[in-house]
Amino acid sequence: MISFELTSEQKDLQLKFRLLARERLRPDSLLLDKNPPGPIDKNLLLFIAEEKLNSFLIPEEYGGHLLDRVTLSLVMEELGYGCAGLASIYGATAHAVSVLMIGGAPEQKGAFLPLLLDPAGEVASYVITEEKGGSDTTSFDTTARLEGDHYVLNGSKGPIINAGNAALTIVWASSDKAKGRAGIDAFIVPRDTPGMSFGPFDDKPGLRCAPTARLFFNDAAVPASNLIGLPGSGYLLIMQTLDIGRAMVGAACVGIARAALEEATDFAKDRVIKNRPIFDNQGIGFMLAELATELDAARLLVWRACRLMDLNEDYTTQSSMANLFASEVAARTTNECIQILGQRGVIHPSFMSKYQRDAQILRVVEGTSQIQKMIIASQL
Numbered sequence: 001m002i003s004f005e006l007t008s009e010q011k012d013l014q015l016k017f018r019l020l021a022r023e024r025l026r027p028d029s030l031l032l033d034k035n036p037p038g039p040i041d042k043n044l045l046l047f048i049a050e051e052k053l054n055s056f057l058i059p060e061e062y063g064g065h066l067l068d069r070v071t072l073s074l075v076m077e078e079l080g081y082g083c084a085g086l087a088s089i090y091g092a093t094a095h096a097v098s099v100l101m102i103g104g105a106p107e108q109k110g111a112f113l114p115l116l117l118d119p120a121g122e123v124a125s126y127v128i129t130e131e132k133g134g135s136d137t138t139s140f141d142t143t144a145r146l147e148g149d150h151y152v153l154n155g156s157k158g159p160i161i162n163a164g165n166a167a168l169t170i171v172w173a174s175s176d177k178a179k180g181r182a183g184i185d186a187f188i189v190p191r192d193t194p195g196m197s198f199g200p201f202d203d204k205p206g207l208r209c210a211p212t213a214r215l216f217f218n219d220a221a222v223p224a225s226n227l228i229g230l231p232g233s234g235y236l237l238i239m240q241t242l243d244i245g246r247a248m249v250g251a252a253c254v255g256i257a258r259a260a261l262e263e264a265t266d267f268a269k270d271r272v273i274k275n276r277p278i279f280d281n282q283g284i285g286f287m288l289a290e291l292a293t294e295l296d297a298a299r300l301l302v303w304r305a306c307r308l309m310d311l312n313e314d315y316t317t318q319s320s321m322a323n324l325f326a327s328e329v330a331a332r333t334t335n336e337c338i339q340i341l342g343q344r345g346v347i348h349p350s351f352m353s354k355y356q357r358d359a360q361i362l363r364v365v366e367g368t369s370q371i372q373k374m375i376i377a378s379q380l
């Protein structure tokens with residue numbers, strides 16, 4: 001059964017992160033947006049540690065305080081509201097953790113999950129995409145060759161969020177190209193593995209404080225015990241974990257859209273032109289009414305997908321729907337709201353311009369809108 005009512009614990013956590021997003025994340029997000037490409041800002045890492053964000057992903061037996069997916073989506077929405085870059089850093093970490101949670105052996109979980117609880121703040125990377133394109137995850141040019149008790153990785157990947165900063169990096173490679181998707185494996189590559197390096201940080205229009213870079217593997221040897229799951233299970237792990245990550249991206253998009261809508265609504269009520277607030281013109285008021293309705297619909301789609309995850313029911317289509325709708329709503333909302341602000345939307349400093357640039361990128365991450373439509377259509 002799906003409930004629209006949050007528990008008191010959920011409301012408390014939502015309120016806590018709502019205040020943190022407003023007071024701690026949002027003010028700094030514009031400053032971070034101006035920084036040149038570089039590693040994750042120290043204050044963001046501190047925020048992750050102080051607010052115990054990673055513990056929400058990790059079960060108690062490994063030192064965490066695992067949250068259900070609906071509750072996690074509430075936190076993600078607030079992070080998206082305060083700083084979509086941080087939401088993306090955290091989303092990538094959550095994605096990598098979910099691979100270990102689904103496919104990892106207890107020894108692997110015990111060895112790697114506690115690393116993310118370091119008081120200095122740690123992150124993780126999931127490494128699927130290659131130069132030839134992220135939409136095709138059925139074959140990889142990056143290879144893994146079994147040599148004795150090690151796999152030797154060769155190839156390059158990117159763009160990868162948290163590349164170069166990650167305590168835990170999960171890399172997909174082809175161990176047997178002849179087998180196609182049945183020859184794909186996922187590996188845990190520890191930080192500082194010889195042969196693993198990363199390229200310059202990408203200069204992106206949005207999500208600027210979420211560093212991305214290419215990762216290179218040049219005879220990078222990882223212990224055979226770092227293979228996740230049975231040989232050949234890597235493709236299934238991609239599908240299972242993208243399904244989870246997509247709803248999380250959707251939650252962050254709801255946060256961006258809400259931030260944009262709040263600012264544009266306040267502005268429209270304040271801005272008087274020819275003796276009346278522009279909000280009272282139906283061209284503006286109705287536009288905001290439609291966006292508010294879409295925002296609520298996007299949130300409900302995210303909650304539905306997350307609730308199905310918590311119930312262990314099939315959520316593939318619902319997660320793609322949540323991702324598709326929420327990311328398109330975020331793009332549309334920020335686009336319309338920047339127009340409502342007039343000159344203030346396009347001259348720095350402008351939160352709205354940042355929201356718009358962030359939202360556009362989230363139409364691509366964890367599968368583009370076109371790929372979500374393909375997944376949904378395949379189930380019709």
Ligand SMILES: Cc1cc2nc3c(=O)[nH]c(=O)nc-3n(C[C@H](O)[C@H](O)[C@H](O)COP(=O)(O)OP(=O)(O)OC[C@H]3O[C@@H](n4cnc5c(N)ncnc54)[C@H](O)[C@@H]3O)c2cc1C
Pocket residue numbers: 092125126127128129132133134135136158159160161162204207212361364365366367368369370371374
């Ligand atoms: C900021 C950022 C961070 C990222 N972080 C990570 C990360 O941490 N880890 C990771 O593994 N990847 C990451 N990615 C990669 C991301 O997942 C891919 O960009 C995405 O999957 C799309 O792949 P592509 O960009 O190579 O586009 P392509 O696959 O080359 O697609 C190009 C265009 O073709 C469209 N298209 C493709 N197939 C079809 C079709 N059948 N029908 C219609 N249209 C189609 C796509 O929608 C897209 O518009 C990141 C990307 C960005 C931009």
